[in-house]
Amino acid sequence: MLVSSQRILVTGGAGFVGRSIIWRLQQTHPDWDIFSYDKVLPDFDRKYNPSLDISKVTWLEGDITDLSAVESALAKSKATVVIHTAGLVPPLAYRYSRRIEPTVHHINVVGTQVMLQASRNSHFVQAFVWTGSVCAVIDDVRYQYPCINETWRTTSRNSTIYGESKAKAEVLVLRANDPLGTQADRRGKPFLTTALRPSVLFGPEDYQLIPSIQACIAKNEIPYIIGDGFNLWDVTDVRNVAHAHVLAVENLLSSSPTAAGEAILFGNGCPIPFRDFCCYIWSHWNAYPTWQIHIPVGVAAVIAGISGFFSSIFGLHTTFSKGSVYDAVAVRYVDGKKAELILGYKPIIDLEEALHESCLEYKKRLESKDVDSQATVKKVAKGEKTTA
């Protein structure tokens, strides 16, 4: 479809989403040169997705918030396309507080600003695909979000630190879209940008969503249903997210780049009741609720408030908080028509298959004690402090 071979720079290529994007690029465009720009290198000894060939990727090390480092990486790779996917998703324990807001802002907003500036100044880059998040819209817990489309506004207030940072960065990305090449020093060379907003991510090698839901089993939390249990959610397998990124790149490089300057929401094609999503995960550990109690949202919020209060005394960061109560009862799913229309996006992996595989992978990981979920959370939290 595309005649010329491309050089793609993926930021955060060693991370969960980045690896998946590289995998998908290798699958669909084996002739493209792929560069990763990340703070860390992948663990070359670890077995990732077997069809991902990490040896064929040029791994560059650097910080996305360091303009000169980014510029030199772009010069070195001569990248024609930048997929900016590096970002910080606060661990669950930090999701609802403002404790690490400066870090999140620095990485997600300033980092994007720097990446945009460097890419625009480079003479090679034509397309810039950015990984946003549906959180830019849905993290304001005062509302419900059934079947939302792109006319719903994003919000940088009353949301979570993550959602706010994504909303702010998105404005920067979309504003940088420059089809005529009049901005900066482009001299008529177009600079096209797209913001993709996937819904909540999971997938094999996921260290956040499935582990934290699985952890409810040990805490005996599975019989409790907060709210009516019918609230629908969207979750997206990381491979589908990668697929959408590749489609966006192809779109921006095509003769009719309809995705340029657009924010696009997408999910895994089908919403699912949050409760059922959890039950399905638990069933992989043979954990079934033998009895169930419905807890009204208000009561749960009060309990969470009290428990949050006591855990703050003991200096613990609990996952059960008022924020997580509202998350659990929220209605949040996307309509997804725009992604289908503009990108021709259709999930390459079905939700059930994806969840099943992801659970099996996590089970294997737990058995091999490869990764202790608690340790990861700590590590991530600590890592952020050092960057700040």
Add this chain to the structure above:
Amino acid sequence: MVSAKHVVYYVFHPAELRSMVQWKVWHDPVHARDKDNEPASIAKCYYYLDKTSRSFSFVIQELHPELKLVVALFYLILRGLDTIEDDMTIPLNKKLPLLRDFNTILEKDGWNFTGNGPTERDRELLVNFEVVIEEYKKIKPAYKVIVNDITKRMGDGMAKYAIFAEENKYVESLHDYDEYCFFVAGILGEGLTRLFVEAKLGNSLLLERSYLHRSMGLFLQKTNILRDVREDFDDDKRWWPTEIWSKHVDNFQDLFKPENKQKALQCSSEMVLNALGHVEECLFYLLGLKEQSVFNFCAIPQSMAIATLELCFQNYAVFQRNVKITRGQACQLMIESTQDQKKLFEIFRRHTRRILKKNDPRDPNYLKISMACARIEKFIMTMFPENDPKPEQKSEVDASVSVDDAKAIQKAASREAQLDTVYMAFSVASILVFMSLAMISIAYIFGARFDIVFDQLVQSTFNPFRVQDGAATVIRKYDHGEL
């Protein structure tokens, strides 16, 4: 007719009783039959309609005048065909030509059929079939073509499955299953849609997208097949496709053995899942109907079907007897589904949510069922958005985002840190209060005499008018002497 069981049931379900009364008293037909100016021959047709169909008769009689009689005749003709097919006393060599040529029979004046067994339910209709033929010949040619064509195809299909049964063949694949359902119900959906469009009472798009009316028929038929499994099994019939039941048991009969209860339930869940796949298309079809009486005609059976499907889901009684929604529920459904699409979709949402609630995580199709229900809910939400995009459309994002924002944010974070200190102090204080209360009450339980302590306090240093009495006096005052 009204048994004690029913009385007890409705005493405990007054809402259903209310629905029944409400339906009987308040229901106002969209187009009532003009009984006074009706020729006797037409009245005769409606008489048989009443006799052969309990549920369909009244909706047909309320249809738009243009189609009322046509659909009534259509129904009677297919009922006649069905009565021949159902009758096991008619030998196959006699049955097949009747089924296949039923469309030409329709043109024969005065034809009737007395070959049915005496116990056949609708025998009387065929014995007096000439009244149907007489009226059929008078309807508009355009309608006649449609009725004739559908009768022919349905007759051929029935003949096919009569041979099928004779050769002890069963529905094997999902494809066979859909095909069977199409022959016995899907074609009817096609015929009715053609009539609606011909009469300009339905959107012609409904015909172009043939999968829509096909789904209407298939959903009804699949629900019936699911519900009637026990009855059919007792009659030595089997419509559940092998492709589904063989995943759960080795022999179809095993489904009915009490020791296989779990497997039988899982098998029926998969049947429910298969039927749920048609719901979105049914809802889409129903959106295309603008004329109220046609809408009612189509909507009532559909809402009954989703209610029945929900009733059968995770319900072992399906394998023991014929389960049915109650009269009261039926009236409730009829009231709700004869209003508008939104109200009708509300019924669908209610029942899919009940299916979700009954869904069992141990079921191999747990997530698939969950997703099927979620899809239906999403579809309903797309058609009738509940809360539109929030009132203020403009983005709340502050466009002047700059790197300097970091400073402001830093400030906010430090404010939060300050708040943390306040919380900390408060929590330490409350813990102290809590602990002392706990200690005091434990002491009290173990017999500490706080009354004495209190009294001592009052009597001692704090009280200027204290009485100089020793503790012994106080104890004497409060305690009884040895009994």
